[in-house]
Amino acid sequence: MRVLFDHQSFSGARFGGVARYFYDLMHNLKYHQEVEVKLSLLFSNNEYLKNADVKKVFPFSYFLGYGPTNALFSHLNRANSAFQITRHNYDLFHPTYFNDYFMTFLGKTPYVITHHDTIPEKFSTQYAELDGFDKAYKKRVLDKAARIxxxxxxxxxxxxxxxxxxxxxxxxxxxSTHFATYKPAEDFDIITPERYLLYVGNRDNYKNFDVFLRAIAPILYKQPDLHLICAGSHGFTDVEQKLFQETGVSQQVQHQEIQNDDALYRIYQKAVAFVYPSLYEGFGIPILEAFACGCPVALSDRSCFPEVARNAALYFNPDDTENIAFEVEKLIDNAELRLNLVKKGYQRLKDFSPENTAKKTLEVYKSVLGK
Incomplete structure (x- = not known):
């Protein structure tokens, strides 16, 4: 079987859950399911592809500035994808995002699309800055897909x-997460405070970071040796810096850039706990990453989180600062509870593997092709 993936999730993304998902899927389809995988991508600074043989790509410098340069190479990648699609030397197409440029060139070849979340549809009125495709546009792409x-x-x-x-x-x-079998270099370490809570990823709008910060500020104030590390995403904004000053925790909150998987693994591994206060997610890969690294987890009780973590996490109401503080502090102060959650996390992780994700995806492909 020959499956073509396109450029969309890789053009401008160095890291990210969607790009990681597609990289792991392609890798495991190729090496564990004997699928001939093609990726229509020429230019990318994506870290997952950098040392991989799924697809050799050309890195680029941001000579026009970050945004304009990404836009330029995205257009070049799209032109290449369109050309590869028109060649029709594949059995099935799997776009990596929702731009429908491919419909012009696909003909009668079927496509399968992965839907990660409906956050833009659920929160577009609450957070006007959420970008996303128009609902009718996205529905058209979903309707024409052979399977979702x-x-x-x-x-x-x-x-x-x-x-x-x-x-x-x-x-x-x-x-799934490749961290389930990942081993960082033994001599690799990162410099962190002795005790810290960990927050991973974007902190904007529905991520609920500001509410979370206000909730735990009294805990940080009472425990001056406890810190909060915000890993990944961008550095702190002026608004966030002002929030830290208002709550009196400026000296206990720091941003940590993540340059590679070794750094991400270690920062989970050394944390007192990983806290995920988001109001909504489609899945929540950081939960599995924390499980794999032996890091206790505290979660919002919303959306898919109980489905993913089940009894391997502590839950709180993300709208209630007192409840957030109560549950997080309970986790901080109770070593036995943390150890119990780590054990349950390892057990729950067994239900998620990149190989299993690839196997089930291949079954979907076969159902489309009648194999």
């Missing part, structure tokens, strides 16, 4: 509710 992969039952239910997708058209295939 949803990354959780929660996301499948959203697809049915928001886009009126037929339930039988949607296959639920959970995300």
């Amino acid at each position: 992969i949803a990354v959780s039952e929660n996301t499948k239910n959203d697809l049915i509710d928001i886009f009126q997708v037929a339930p039988e058209k949607v296959a639920v295939i959970h995300h």
